[in-house]
Amino acid sequence: MAVRRLLLLSSSGLLLLAIMFLGSLVLWVGVPLGWLWVGSQVEGATQSLGAALAVAILGVAVSIVVLVPLLGWLNQLHEELRVARGFESHGQTALEAVMAVSAAVAVVGFVVWFFVFSGSSPVPLNLSY
Numbered sequence: 001m002a003v004r005r006l007l008l009l010s011s012s013g014l015l016l017l018a019i020m021f022l023g024s025l026v027l028w029v030g031v032p033l034g035w036l037w038v039g040s041q042v043e044g045a046t047q048s049l050g051a052a053l054a055v056a057i058l059g060v061a062v063s064i065v066v067l068v069p070l071l072g073w074l075n076q077l078h079e080e081l082r083v084a085r086g087f088e089s090h091g092q093t094a095l096e097a098v099m100a101v102s103a104a105v106a107v108v109g110f111v112v113w114f115f116v117f118s119g120s121s122p123v124p125l126n127l128s129y
Contacts, residue, residue, distance in 0.1 A: 010081070010085070012081060013078060013081045013082070013085075016074055016077055016078045016081065016094075017078065017094060017098065019074055020071060020074050020075065020078070020094065020095060020098045021098050021101070021102055023067060023070065023071050023074065024071065024098050024099050024102035024103075025102050025105065025106065026067065027064070027067050027068075027071070027102075028102055028103055028106035029106050029109070031060055031063045031064065031067070032060065034059075034063075035055075035056045035059040035060045035063065036056060038055060038056060038059060039052040039053065039055055039056030039059075040052065042055045042056075071095060071099075072095070074095075075093050075094060075095035078093075078094045078095075079093060079094075
């Protein structure tokens with residue numbers, strides 16, 4: 001039944017969900033990584049860790065202030081589409097589910113990267129006395 005209701009949302013509703021999901025991934029992954037990279041460039045150019053941290057923290061804050069209302073606006077459009085198609089409000093918004101799923105995807109992606117691709121190990125294997 002859930003698949004049937006999802007298909008009834010129309011292609012525009014599914015497109016809004018996909019955009020919200022990508023925006024949420026940008027919020028969880030893209031913003032921190034992007035501003036860490038910018039901070040590293042500032043530190044390399046100025047040799048000042050303080051300036052790099054200030055730029056990164058300010059950049060993350062501004063990015064969140066821009067992205068969160070944008071995601072809220074997309075969620076409002078999605079709700080308006082649901083109402084226009086005659087669906088009742090069920091108390092939860094699509095953005096809540098999208099944020100939860102995208103956070104889980106981000107965490108799983110980080111764990112896979114950390115343990116598989118970065119060369120890190122949870123247990124030190126080189127034990128020398």
